[in-house]
Amino acid sequence: GFGVSRPAHVRRLAPLADGIVVASALIDAMGPDGRDTARMRTLVEELTDATMR
Incomplete structure (x- = not known):
């Protein structure tokens, strides 16, 4: 990857x-067991918001 991971x-x-x-x-946000969908959802929202500014 290129290291893009933050807003x-x-x-x-x-x-x-x-x-x-x-x-x-996104994979990292899901955590070691791949089940932290709440954290992944939050990251997607944060990154999406960053594209609109």
Whole structure:
């Protein structure tokens, strides 16, 4: 990956890109057992909000 995992990263890249890959960040957010869907959902919301600023 490229290390894009935080809203600040997305805010910097969004004006320059057609899309941003955050797959590793989502997998990490799900936790070691892959069941922390609440944390993943929060991260998706935060990253999505960052694209709209």
